[in-house]
Amino acid sequence: MISQGDILTADLVKDDNVFFSSYKGKYILMDNLDDKYNLSVKGRQEVFNTHYVYVTVVTRGTLHMRISGTDVDVRENDYIVIMPCMKVEIIDSRCKFFSFLTLSHIVNDIYERIGASNNVGIRCFCFHHLTLTKKHVELMTSEYNRMKLEHARENYKRKEVCLRALLSAYECHLFEKLSEYPEHNHYESTRQREFFQKFLDFLSLYCKRERSVQFYAEKLKITPKYLSNLTNMFTGFSASIVIDQYVAYSIKRMLYTNEHNIKKVSDIYHFPSQSFFGRYFKRIVGVSPAAYIKEHNRKAIIEG
């Protein structure tokens, strides 16, 4: 089993050079914007993030990151969003930044609610890197500070609704101008990259029926071994692990909406039996589907 994403934040709690706040592990904020924190950011070991959409904005200096083997320099006024299923490593840097991590299902929910899901759906195994204008960054910072304020308010009924609403407000401001910024491209458009993109496309099409490396290799008209080489190059995992993670991610999304019972979900994904489905899910995610629903489902927001 691969280590899971929560570790991304585990050693941050002890770091007193960063502001850190977490609401039930669903909404996490961290920054060093305040003057009392200095510019240096300690390096953090590589973690595999499966749960969160990880957004970082740098307001000053440069943040060095390594994302699934690709070195990325996040410069002043840069905005980077790292989707689930990516390995993230932070290398010693000097910068002022703020970032927040939100469970990917919640972000999906927000996109759907504000009607942006058509343009910017969440896809695993990728990240987006943009340079914003100075003015836009200031706007985003003020929205971030409001989220921080809301985090600091003492607990009350339906606090989660408020947190989500403020995050939506943030996303509204972001999407307003998003199409105006060109995206930084960190991959040369080689043949290998093309194959990898195609593989992800096929995954999103067929993940409900097929989970064998053989099938996807045939679809791409390459050998399974070469496919594994490709995934290793771009994610650091073999093809079968990438398929498993992708399927788990898409199952988790379905469990979150909680529209179907577990039996139905297992049928939708063409598992031979419910118990096989349970074992498969537990092997990858670490908890059983029932336990997962109990912890993460849309309804919990209403009652929270």
Added chain:
Amino acid sequence: MEKNVETHSVDVFTSNGMVPTSKLDNHILLFDSHSGDNPLIPLSNNDAVKLYQMTIFFHEKGTATLNINGKDVEIKAGQVLATYEECIIAFKNASEDSQFFMFVIYPETVYDTFTDIHLNYNKSKFSYSYNIGDVSPEDMQYFKDMYNDIKTDLYRPEYKYQINYVRCFLNVIFVYLINKFFTNVDMQADPSSRQYDMFCKFMDALNKHADKERSVQFYAKLLGITSKYLSFVCLQYSQKNASSWIDEYVVTKARALQNVHHYSIKRISQELNFISPSSFTRFFKRVTGNPPTK
């Protein structure tokens, strides 16, 4: 001259020469006194009007007096007043140093916001009522910042997510108000529940027949249930029984006729199907404690 009260919901905020600080047509209007002028002044000593929007009035400094549903209400510094649809409001006066900011929210937006926070908006549960309460200085500042952000946002040329942006903040404000004023009310009524369905039907029937019928039996018969069960259902969802719902509805209708149309008591008693003016007076006094002449 047969006039229906319902048609007299006026959009006072746009028809009376009032200029909102900022607005998004048919969604939200904003008013404030931050520029030094009090935009409510032209309204003072006007006739009472029935509003179809919801208003949230944050009062920072000074005092203001309003007449809501026939009652004088004074708002002091550091208080919030929320009035819901169909309130009958007359603005009386405000002290010189009065400072406030106010949201006027149109019904569709109220409805949408309730959907956003996963609650079922039931018009009948809120209409004709208002709430007033204290706001801590920190919260006041928090909402003022929010108000200013909405304001600057609405000034900018329209963009795709504008209404979504505004609704996000309304979510936060609504959650605050609900936690403040409706802690004991079951806001999460299940729309598929039969009892809740019954309650909504009763409210609709009340809206239709309140000027003709005032007996619980009539409504119970209309819904095909016993009057005891009807009262039980009402208590379940509103902490008021059926007969007090009917009484209050009739009184509000009477007040509306009196304040908006300046009908005489005789005329009102005819409109509301009372046998005589004196029986109307007795009814009114029993429910409110004061005779209708006041």
